[in-house]
Amino acid sequence: MMSSISTMLTCHWSARRIQRYLDADPAALLDPAEVQRLEAHLATCEKCASAAQEYRGLRRALLGWSRRRRPDPAVTARVRTAAERLLAEDAG
Amino acid sequence: MTWFGKVRPAAPGSRGVSSAPTESTAARQHAFRTFVEPEIEVLLRVARTLTGSWADSEDLVQDTLIRAYGGIEGFDGAHPRAWLLTILRHTNLNSHRRQRPDLTPQITDLDGQRPAFGVATAAGPEQTVTDRVLDDSVETALAALDPKFRMVLLLIDVDQLSYAEVAELLDIPVGTVMSRLSRARDRVRSNLRSNPEFRRNR
Numbered sequence: 001m002m003s004s005i006s007t008m009l010t011c012h013w014s015a016r017r018i019q020r021y022l023d024a025d026p027a028a029l030l031d032p033a034e035v036q037r038l039e040a041h042l043a044t045c046e047k048c049a050s051a052a053q054e055y056r057g058l059r060r061a062l063l064g065w066s067r068r069r070r071p072d073p074a075v076t077a078r079v080r081t082a083a084e085r086l087l088a089e090d091a092g
Numbered sequence: 093m094t095w096f097g098k099v100r101p102a103a104p105g106s107r108g109v110s111s112a113p114t115e116s117t118a119a120r121q122h123a124f125r126t127f128v129e130p131e132i133e134v135l136l137r138v139a140r141t142l143t144g145s146w147a148d149s150e151d152l153v154q155d156t157l158i159r160a161y162g163g164i165e166g167f168d169g170a171h172p173r174a175w176l177l178t179i180l181r182h183t184n185l186n187s188h189r190r191q192r193p194d195l196t197p198q199i200t201d202l203d204g205q206r207p208a209f210g211v212a213t214a215a216g217p218e219q220t221v222t223d224r225v226l227d228d229s230v231e232t233a234l235a236a237l238d239p240k241f242r243m244v245l246l247l248i249d250v251d252q253l254s255y256a257e258v259a260e261l262l263d264i265p266v267g268t269v270m271s272r273l274s275r276a277r278d279r280v281r282s283n284l285r286s287n288p289e290f291r292r293n294r
Contacts, residue, residue, distance in 0.1 A: 019274055023248075027255040027266050054281050057290055059249055062280075064223060065230040066250040071136050075150050079132055082154050086161050087121045 007045065014041050014048045022055055123164045127172035128157065135176060138253065138261065141246045142184055152187065156180045177253075177261040226289040233283035241276035248273055 020028050021038055030038065042049045135156060139149035159179050160167075167175055234242055247258045248269075255273075259266045284290040 019277065020270075023255075025255045027259075028270060054285070055277060058277060058281050058284065061226055061230050061284065061290060062245075062249045065227045068223065068227065071133075071140065071146055071149075075146050076133060076136060079136065079150060079153050079157070080129075083124070083129060083132065083157050086157060087124060090117050090120060090161070092117075 010037075010041050011045060011048055014038055014045070015051065018042075018048065018052050019055060022052065022059075120161070120164050123167070123169070124161055127167065127169060128160050128164070128176065131173055131176050132157075134173065134251070134253075135180060137251045138177065138247065139180060139184075141243065141251055142180075152180065152184055155187065156183045159183055174257060174260050177257055181261050181263065222289050226284075226287060229284055229287040229290065230280075233280040236283065237276055237279060241272050241279070244269055244272040245276035245280065249277075 017030055017034060017038055021030055021035065042052055132153065135153045136146075136149055139152040139156075140146055143149050143152055156176065156179050159182075160176055163179070234245075237245070243262070244258060247253045247261065248255070253261070255266050255269050258269045262269070
């Protein structure tokens, strides 16, 4: 009983940190002790490990979706040409 | 451990590269090439997310570049992307072009325009079909999101901006970025769960 309550608490604790852990964004890094605790939990908790897998899958699905919608290279080329024109005009 | 694989180049200023140029045209041009030109593609992607179309994105980025060039002498070289995103935001707010607070129609519109943007995958036709099935679910899930949440999700997971960059761009606190991101991901995740391709690939 005690151990299942403690697992639940850890799940709750982990759920609030999984995305920050996966993102590793400089503005919101977990501290090393949190990383260690989270990794230990993910290694043993099916539910939280599966949530982490889903976040990774979501990221992949979004990237795949966006990769198939790249900008027309002509758009990029036109903008680069416009940038060069700016520089040339400044040079007179 | 990083699975999302964001790679961020160090800000040029942080390596002690010379700071803002002074008078000469050559110095302005050098600063523009050093700080601005490498960010053009990021700006186009972000502008696409903000405006909802490549055509508007092109106009917005061109206007942004003009402003950036005008202000380059006052720029200290420290965080070019953040600086450019701020200019992009102001340019977008001040533009007279139609504001598009909601991306839904554009997300759906993409369907018809797909060939114009090219299919960037070298995978076989079978892969394309399964991709297509998953893409349709992704689009449906994105369209169901509150635009404020969708914007943050796209800027971070698709355009690969950092939390701080998105906070700067949208003029909201980092904590708000994180809570919107988290909610957006959870909604899309539960939407996608019914798609067998998502369960298989996750």
